[in-house]
Amino acid sequence: VCPSWVAATATSTALAAERPARVTRFEVHVAFEAIRTLWNHYQAFCKVLSQGGCVRTMPRLLALFLLPVLASGLAGFAKKTSRKSGNAKDAAEEAPYADLRKWCAARGAELKGVRAARARPKLGVVDLVATKACKAGEVLATVPSDLALALADPTEGEADLAQCGANFYKFDYPKAFAEYAATLPAEGELGDHPLLWSDAEVEDCEWPPLAEAVAARKARVAEVSKETGLDEAMVAHGCALVASRAHELRLDAGDAEDAVEKGDELDESVDGAQRPTKSLRVLVPFLDVACWAPRPNVRIEVLDHDKDDSTFALTALSKIDKGDVLSMNYGGSPTTPDLLLNHGFVPPQRLDGSAAPDGRLLSRFPDHAFSDASSAADREVADDAEAPAPKRQAARLRLALKSVKTNKNHEVLFKAVRAQAAGVGPSASNRGQPLPPGTERSRVSATASFGSGTAGG
Numbered sequence: 001v002c003p004s005w006v007a008a009t010a011t012s013t014a015l016a017a018e019r020p021a022r023v024t025r026f027e028v029h030v031a032f033e034a035i036r037t038l039w040n041h042y043q044a045f046c047k048v049l050s051q052g053g054c055v056r057t058m059p060r061l062l063a064l065f066l067l068p069v070l071a072s073g074l075a076g077f078a079k080k081t082s083r084k085s086g087n088a089k090d091a092a093e094e095a096p097y098a099d100l101r102k103w104c105a106a107r108g109a110e111l112k113g114v115r116a117a118r119a120r121p122k123l124g125v126v127d128l129v130a131t132k133a134c135k136a137g138e139v140l141a142t143v144p145s146d147l148a149l150a151l152a153d154p155t156e157g158e159a160d161l162a163q164c165g166a167n168f169y170k171f172d173y174p175k176a177f178a179e180y181a182a183t184l185p186a187e188g189e190l191g192d193h194p195l196l197w198s199d200a201e202v203e204d205c206e207w208p209p210l211a212e213a214v215a216a217r218k219a220r221v222a223e224v225s226k227e228t229g230l231d232e233a234m235v236a237h238g239c240a241l242v243a244s245r246a247h248e249l250r251l252d253a254g255d256a257e258d259a260v261e262k263g264d265e266l267d268e269s270v271d272g273a274q275r276p277t278k279s280l281r282v283l284v285p286f287l288d289v290a291c292w293a294p295r296p297n298v299r300i301e302v303l304d305h306d307k308d309d310s311t312f313a314l315t316a317l318s319k320i321d322k323g324d325v326l327s328m329n330y331g332g333s334p335t336t337p338d339l340l341l342n343h344g345f346v347p348p349q350r351l352d353g354s355a356a357p358d359g360r361l362l363s364r365f366p367d368h369a370f371s372d373a374s375s376a377a378d379r380e381v382a383d384d385a386e387a388p389a390p391k392r393q394a395a396r397l398r399l400a401l402k403s404v405k406t407n408k409n410h411e412v413l414f415k416a417v418r419a420q421a422a423g424v425g426p427s428a429s430n431r432g433q434p435l436p437p438g439t440e441r442s443r444v445s446a447t448a449s450f451g452s453g454t455a456g457g
Helices: 002-018 025-050 052-085 095-105 159-168 199-203 208-228 232-245 256-262 334-342 356-363 376-382 390-406 407-421 443-446
Strands: 115-116 127-129 141-143 247-252 266-267 274-283 298-303 311-316 324-328
Touching: 052 266, 052 443, 095 115, 159 208, 159 232, 159 274, 199 208, 208 232, 208 334, 232 274, 232 334, 298 324, 334 356, 334 390, 356 407, 376 390, 390 407
Parallel strands: none
Antiparallel strands: 115 127, 127 324, 141 311, 247 274, 266 274, 298 311
16 A cells, blocks of 8 residues: 555645645545545554554554655645745736836835736736735835826715716826826727626626616716717726726715715714715726735725825735735625626626625525526536627626525525515514524524615615
8 A cells, every 4th residue: 555655645745846825626635535545544554453463564554654744744845835936926017017017116106015917817817916925914015196096076076987987088097197098998898897788788697686787877877978078988988997996985075964965975983973974986006906806815095094195005904925816805795796787797706606695685586587597508608718708797697696596505594585475584473483494583684684786786
């Protein structure tokens, strides 16, 4: 057995030296097989001892157990060495971003801790990658507020996405910030965004709340186009650009009474007093390259926000190693239809239907049915790189929502919804009645309020 074990360990050591930082299913399988093999060896050891052959077989047994331990130590050392040396994320920075870096650095930006590169070629996106290791709370990069593109006049009321999209062109940002505009998707390059799809392509998602939200946003784009005199396609492109890349700030809106009259939102200050705030969307060059993730490792903060020369800082939320892809959460717990509507993508993490926001969303539409209950066809289209972007994203959304109904994470929630629909929830008339087996009473009332979002209904 020893030679085969040594050969397998040598193979795993070689794999460890080249493997990426994240554990793959194959590595989990290899680890499981190693544990099972070790257990078989232990049983053989016990059998030999019970037969009284300890002295004769002791050297062989020592070799049997010491060699795997030694090989495992070498594998761990190789793993640490590979982490410290380069990895697959050391891709070169592309020309537009290299030019943008020089332009930002000449105006006071500090970008030495990050790099914009295609670290994940299979996804076809540009990622923001860490060029140094840092701890939680450390700043990786800073951009002066003078370089941020405000998409509305702070002295006026809030502007919606369509107005912000129109302002992107009204304020002549493509010319004034040409180096930054060169890194943004041009018109016709945002095919993943539902706002730029045809009505038939949106209907292909088979999710009515999304179709309604897209129709409302298209109508608003048409209104703003007439008001500003800008081409409707231009406003739509600006709206999609702002929805997918803008950072939202909360500003002091003045007196509370005026804010209530204007309908501005009220935030609590440190002392508990209510103070009015309003939203201002801004585009932050270079930092907006960071992609979305359910568990982000960075966030954008405003330093010295009370001063005119404030700074946007990219701050680490957890320990980050050199070469790690930097990711942000775009706010709250959005549903998958919300992510598609606003950002133009369906995350791979959502395809298994395990996301809690999607579970709560589907519980609000228990009677919704897709034309094809099977997920096999959707999986095939979602994985087809040659398929048109709208068709591929629609298939991914259907796959994610179908998987919610079969994912075990939501069994209790769906049981509670069915119980409430059957009239056995904790209402005044039936509070003492028993619930169906496996249904928690405390979860029945959870269906009363869910995460907000335009595409989530």
